[in-house]
Amino acid sequence: MLTASHRQLLRVISESGPLSRTEMAVALGLSKAAMSGLARDLIDLGVLHEAGTIYGRGRPSIRLDLQPEWAFFAGISLIQDPAPMILCDLGGKVIAQIDMPLSRDPQTIARLIAERLPDLFKAHPHAAAKIGGIGIALSGFVDERQATCIQSTLLNWQGVLLAQIIREHTGIDTFIENDAKAIAVHEKLFGSTRDQQNFSVVSLGDGIGCAHVIDGRLYRGNHGGAGEIAHCTVEPGGAPCRCGKRGCLDTIASMNAIKEMARAEGFACTCLSDIEKIASTGNAAAINILHRAGSALGLAIANLIQMNDPGLILITHTEDGLQGLFGTVMQQAIETNVLPRYAGQTPIRLRRVSSDIWARGAASIAAHNFLIGPNIN
Amino acid sequence: MLTASHRQLLRVISESGPLSRTEMAVALGLSKAAMSGLARDLIDLGVLHEAGTIYGRGRPSIRLDLQPEWAFFAGISLIQDPAPMILCDLGGKVIAQIDMPLSRDPQTIARLIAERLPDLFKAHPHAAAKIGGIGIALSGFVDERQATCIQSTLLNWQGVLLAQIIREHTGIDTFIENDAKAIAVHEKLFGSTRDQQNFSVVSLGDGIGCAHVIDGRLYRGNHGGAGEIAHCTVEPGGAPCRCGKRGCLDTIASMNAIKEMARAEGFACTCLSDIEKIASTGNAAAINILHRAGSALGLAIANLIQMNDPGLILITHTEDGLQGLFGTVMQQAIETNVLPRYAGQTPIRLRRVSSDIWARGAASIAAHNFLIGPNIN
DNA sequence: GACACTAAGTTCACAAAATGAACAAATCAA
DNA sequence: TTGATTTGTTCATTTTGTGAACTTAGTGTC
Numbered sequence: 001m002l003t004a005s006h007r008q009l010l011r012v013i014s015e016s017g018p019l020s021r022t023e024m025a026v027a028l029g030l031s032k033a034a035m036s037g038l039a040r041d042l043i044d045l046g047v048l049h050e051a052g053t054i055y056g057r058g059r060p061s062i063r064l065d066l067q068p069e070w071a072f073f074a075g076i077s078l079i080q081d082p083a084p085m086i087l088c089d090l091g092g093k094v095i096a097q098i099d100m101p102l103s104r105d106p107q108t109i110a111r112l113i114a115e116r117l118p119d120l121f122k123a124h125p126h127a128a129a130k131i132g133g134i135g136i137a138l139s140g141f142v143d144e145r146q147a148t149c150i151q152s153t154l155l156n157w158q159g160v161l162l163a164q165i166i167r168e169h170t171g172i173d174t175f176i177e178n179d180a181k182a183i184a185v186h187e188k189l190f191g192s193t194r195d196q197q198n199f200s201v202v203s204l205g206d207g208i209g210c211a212h213v214i215d216g217r218l219y220r221g222n223h224g225g226a227g228e229i230a231h232c233t234v235e236p237g238g239a240p241c242r243c244g245k246r247g248c249l250d251t252i253a254s255m256n257a258i259k260e261m262a263r264a265e266g267f268a269c270t271c272l273s274d275i276e277k278i279a280s281t282g283n284a285a286a287i288n289i290l291h292r293a294g295s296a297l298g299l300a301i302a303n304l305i306q307m308n309d310p311g312l313i314l315i316t317h318t319e320d321g322l323q324g325l326f327g328t329v330m331q332q333a334i335e336t337n338v339l340p341r342y343a344g345q346t347p348i349r350l351r352r353v354s355s356d357i358w359a360r361g362a363a364s365i366a367a368h369n370f371l372i373g374p375n376i377n
Numbered sequence: 378m379l380t381a382s383h384r385q386l387l388r389v390i391s392e393s394g395p396l397s398r399t400e401m402a403v404a405l406g407l408s409k410a411a412m413s414g415l416a417r418d419l420i421d422l423g424v425l426h427e428a429g430t431i432y433g434r435g436r437p438s439i440r441l442d443l444q445p446e447w448a449f450f451a452g453i454s455l456i457q458d459p460a461p462m463i464l465c466d467l468g469g470k471v472i473a474q475i476d477m478p479l480s481r482d483p484q485t486i487a488r489l490i491a492e493r494l495p496d497l498f499k500a501h502p503h504a505a506a507k508i509g510g511i512g513i514a515l516s517g518f519v520d521e522r523q524a525t526c527i528q529s530t531l532l533n534w535q536g537v538l539l540a541q542i543i544r545e546h547t548g549i550d551t552f553i554e555n556d557a558k559a560i561a562v563h564e565k566l567f568g569s570t571r572d573q574q575n576f577s578v579v580s581l582g583d584g585i586g587c588a589h590v591i592d593g594r595l596y597r598g599n600h601g602g603a604g605e606i607a608h609c610t611v612e613p614g615g616a617p618c619r620c621g622k623r624g625c626l627d628t629i630a631s632m633n634a635i636k637e638m639a640r641a642e643g644f645a646c647t648c649l650s651d652i653e654k655i656a657s658t659g660n661a662a663a664i665n666i667l668h669r670a671g672s673a674l675g676l677a678i679a680n681l682i683q684m685n686d687p688g689l690i691l692i693t694h695t696e697d698g699l700q701g702l703f704g705t706v707m708q709q710a711i712e713t714n715v716l717p718r719y720a721g722q723t724p725i726r727l728r729r730v731s732s733d734i735w736a737r738g739a740a741s742i743a744a745h746n747f748l749i750g751p752n753i754n
Numbered sequence: 755g756a757c758a759c760t761a762a763g764t765t766c767a768c769a770a771a772a773t774g775a776a777c778a779a780a781t782c783a784a
Numbered sequence: 785t786t787g788a789t790t791t792g793t794t795c796a797t798t799t800t801g802t803g804a805a806c807t808t809a810g811t812g813t814c
Contacts, residue, residue: 003770003771005771005772020791020792021791021792022790022791022792030772030773031772031773031774032773032791032792032793033772033773033774033775033792033793033794033795034771034772034773035792036792036793036794037771037772037793039792040793055780055781055782056781056782056789056790057781057782057783057788057789057790058780058781058782058788058789058790058791059778059779059780059781059789059790059791059792060780060781060790060791061790061791061792062791062792151718197599198598198599210684212685214591214592214596215591215592215594215596217592219591219592219685220686221575221685221686221687222574222575222686222687222688222723223686223719223722224686225683225686225716225719226684226685226686227684227686228683228684228686228716229683229684231683231716232679232680232683232684233676233679233680233714236672236676236714243716243717243718244716244717245713245714245715245716245717246713295613299610299613302609302610303609303610303680303684304684306602306605306606306608306609307587307603307604307605307606307609307680307681307684307685308589308596308598308603308684308685309597309598309599309600309601309602309603309604309605310598310599311599312599336622336623337610337613337622338622339602339605339608339620339621339622340620340621340622341518341528341620342600342602345600346599380799380800382800382801397762397763398762398763399761399762399763407801407802408801408802408803409762409763409764409802410763410764410765410766410801410802410803410804411800411801411802412763413763413764413765414764414800414801416763417764430810432809432810432811433760433761433810433811434759434760434761434810434811434812435759435760435761435762435809435810435811436760436761436762436763436807436808436809436810437761437762437809437810437811438761438762438763439762439763755814756813756814757812757813757814758811758812758813758814759810759811759812759813760809760810760811760812761808761809761810761811762807762808762809762810763806763807763808763809764805764806764807764808765804765805765806765807766803766804766805766806767802767803767804768801768802768803769800769801769802769803770799770800770801770802771798771799771800771801772797772798772799772800773796773797773798773799774795774796774797774798775794775795775796775797776793776794776795776796777792777793777794777795778791778792778793778794779790779791779792779793780789780790780791780792781788781789781790781791782787782788782789782790783786783787783788783789784785784786784787784788
C-alpha cells in the first residue's frame with residue numbers, strides 16, 4: 001500500500017506537474033536514494049510513468065508524471081436538472097458524459113447512479129475495473145469527512161448520510177462536497193491554479209459560491225461553512241433574502257437575482273448577455289441593475305481580499321457577458337475597495353466554464369481522496 | 378537537537394496542556410514505545426517535567442508539562458510610546474517589565490534594546506543565559522520569515538531588515554510580526570484559545586487589528602496581509618481614510634475614530650467609557666456615534682464569519698466600556714448579519730486586556746519560533 | 755491484608771524508512 | 785575522444801518507530 005511518503009509525492013506531482021526524480025527529492029526534502037525507491041514503487045504500481053526527457057548539461061533528466069489511465073472517477077452534480085454525470089481520468093480529462101434525472105430522495109439518487117453507471121462505462125469498459133471513487137457536488141453544508149450532508153435548503157435535507165447510501169448501492173467509495181468547494185478542489189488538482197498555495201474561487205452560476213484554498217488545502221471552516229460569501233451583507237437593511245436576513249449579496253448580484261430584477265422591469269431576457277445588450281442601448285433601468293450587482297460583487301470580493309489576502313481570485317462563470325458593464329463595474333469596485341497598497345497585487349482571473357464544471361468538481365473530490373487522501377489533518 | 382517528532386510533541390503539549398505519555402502517544406499517532414523515548418529525551422533536556430499524577434483504575438498516569446524555566450523570551454511592542462519591554466517564561470508568564478523610548482530608526486531601536494536588556498534581566502539573572510529569543514510587534518506588513526518589515530505607515534518603513542539588525546546588536550535570535558498577528562499567536566500558544574484549531578482575533582486598540590488562526594497555525598496571507606479588516610469598506614463612498622480609500626471600518630469604529638468624532642461634537646472625553654456615559658444620559662449625538670461604530674464593527678465581523686466560518690471570534694480590547702451601547706450594538710449587528718443557520722454557532726468572546734498585550738504577543742512570536750519552529754510549511 | 759484486576763510506562767529485538775557515499779549512465783563541450 | 789556535468793541507482797549504515805512481553809503502581813474486593 002501507499003505510505004505517507006508516497007502520498008506526499010503524489011501531492012507534489014499533482015501540484016507541480018511532471019518532475020524529475022531529483023526535483024521531487026528536493027521538493028520533498030528527501031535524499032535522491034529515498035526518492036529513487038519511492039519512484040520505482042509508484043512506477044511498478046502503474047501510478048507514474050516516464051513522460052519525456054529533458055536534455056541539458058549532464059545526464060538528461062526523465063520527467064515522471066501521473067499515468068492518467070491508472071484510475072477513473074465518476075462525478076455527479078446534484079445542483080442541476082437533469083443531473084450531469086461524468087467520467088474522468090487521473091489527469092482530469094472528461095472521457096464520458098451522460099445525464100440522469102434529478103431526485104431529492106437519497107435512496108432514489110443512489111439507485112439512479114447505480115443504474116446509470118454502466119452507461120457511463122459503455123465506451124470505456126477498461127475504466128470500470130479501475131474506478132477509484134464517486135464524487136457528488138451539491139448545494140449545502142457537508143461534514144468534514146465529506147460523507148454527510150448536514151443541511152441543504154435546495155434539496156431539503158438535514159443530516160443525510162448520502163455517501164454511505166451510494167456506497168451501499170454501488171460498492172464504490174463515495175465522497176460528497178459543497179458545489180463551490182468542489183470547484184476549488186478541481187482547480188487545485190487539475191485547473192490553472194495547481195501551483196497556487198492560497199487562492200479563492202468565486203463561482204457564478206445561478207447563485208454565488210465561494211471557497212478558499214489555504215496552504216494548498218481546501219479550507220472548509222469550522223462548520224463546513226467557509227466561503228458563504230453569498231450571504232454576506234452588502235446592503236444593510238436591504239431586501240429580504242430567502243435565507244432569512246436582509247441585504248445579502250445573493251439578492252443583488254446572483255444571476256438569478258439579476259434576471260429577476262430585469263424581469264420585474266419588464267425586460268424579456270434569459271441570460272446576462274440579453275440584459276447587457278439592453279444596457280448598452282442606454283436603458284437606465286438595465287444599467288442600474290448591472291451597476292448595482294457589479295458594485296456589490298466587487299465590494300464583497302474586495303472585502304474577501306482584505307480579510308484573507310489570497311494569492312489569486314478565480315471567478316468562474318457559466319454565462320457569457322462578463323466582459324460587459326457588470327464585469328467592468330465589478331473589477332472597478334474591487335480596485336476601489338482594496339487597500340491602495342494591495343490594488344492590483346491580487347490577480348483577478350475570470351474564466352468562462354461550461355455547466356459540467358460541478359460534475360467535474362465532484363469527480364475531483366473523488367480523485368483527491370483517492371490520490372492524496374482525505375482533506376483532514 | 379530536536380527532531381521533527383520532538384517538535385510535534387511540543388506543539389501538542391502547547392495546545393493541550395499537561396498530558397500523560399499515553400495520551401501524547403495517541404495524539405501523535407505513535408506507539409507507547411516511541412513516546413517513551415521522546416519523553417525521556419525532552420525530560421533529560423529539561424524541556425518537560427512531570428507535573429502531577431492522576432489516579433484512576435490501574436497504574437496512575439503522570440502528566441508531563443513544559444518546564445516554564447527552560448527558556449525565556451523578550452517581547453517589545455513598537456506600537457506604543459514608550460515602548461513596553463517584557464520578559465516572559467515558557468509558560469507565557471510575565472516576570473519582568475520595563476519601558477524603552479520609542480524610535481523610528483531601526484539602528485536606534487536595536488541599540489536601545491541591547492542597552493535595556495540587562496535591566497530586564499536584573500531581577501532574574503538566571504534567565505539571561507536561557508534567553509530563547511526576542512520578539513517585536515509592530516504595525517505594518519511583515520514577510521513570511523518574520524524577519525523583514527515590508528511596509529509600515531506608522532513607522533514610515535519600507536523593507537527594513539529589523540530582525541537581523543537587532544540580532545547583530547544583541548546576539549539573540551529575533552523575530553518580528555504584525556501586532557494583531559502577534560496577539561493571535563499569543564492566544565494560540567498561551568491564551569484561552571490554545572485548543573482551538575480555527576479562530577480569529579479582533580483586537581481593539583487605538584485602531585482595529587485582526588488575525589486568523591487556521592488549522593492551528595497563523596495564516597499570514599499571500600502578502601502577509603490577511604486580517605486587514607480595518608480597511609474593509611463598510612460604508613461605500615463614505616469618509617476618506619488615511620489609507621487612501623473611503624468608508625473603511627477604521628474611519629468609523631476604531632477607538633481613535635470614535636474619540637475623534639466625539640471631540641468633533643464637542644464632548645470632553647479621553648476614553649470610550651466617557652462617551653458611553655454621555656450616551657447613557659440620552660445624548661443623541663453620542664448615541665449616534667456609538668451606534669454607527671457598533672453596527673459597522675458588527676457587520677465586518679459578521680462578514681468575517683460568513684467568509685471564513687471560524688470556530689471562535691476573540692475580541693480583545695484595551696478600553697473599558699465594551700458592555701455599553703457600542704458593544705451591545707456590535708453583538709446585535711453580528712447576529713443580524715450572520716446566516717440564521719449560523720447565528721450563535723460562532724462564539725464571540727470579549728476580553729479586556731492590558732496594554733502590555735502587544736509586548737506579550739511579541740514574546741509569544743519568539744516563543745513559537747523557539748518551541749515549535751517557524752510558521753512555514 | 756492478600757489477591758486479582760487494571761492501566762501506565764519501559765524494555766528489547768526487530769522492521770521500516772531514510773541517509774551518505776560510491777558508482778553507473780547519459781549527455782554536452784571542447 | 786576525452787573531460788565535465790548532472791541524473792539516477794546501489795548498498796551498507798543510521799535513524800525512527802513497532803509489537804509484544806514485562807514491570808510498576810495503583811484500585812477494588814473479599
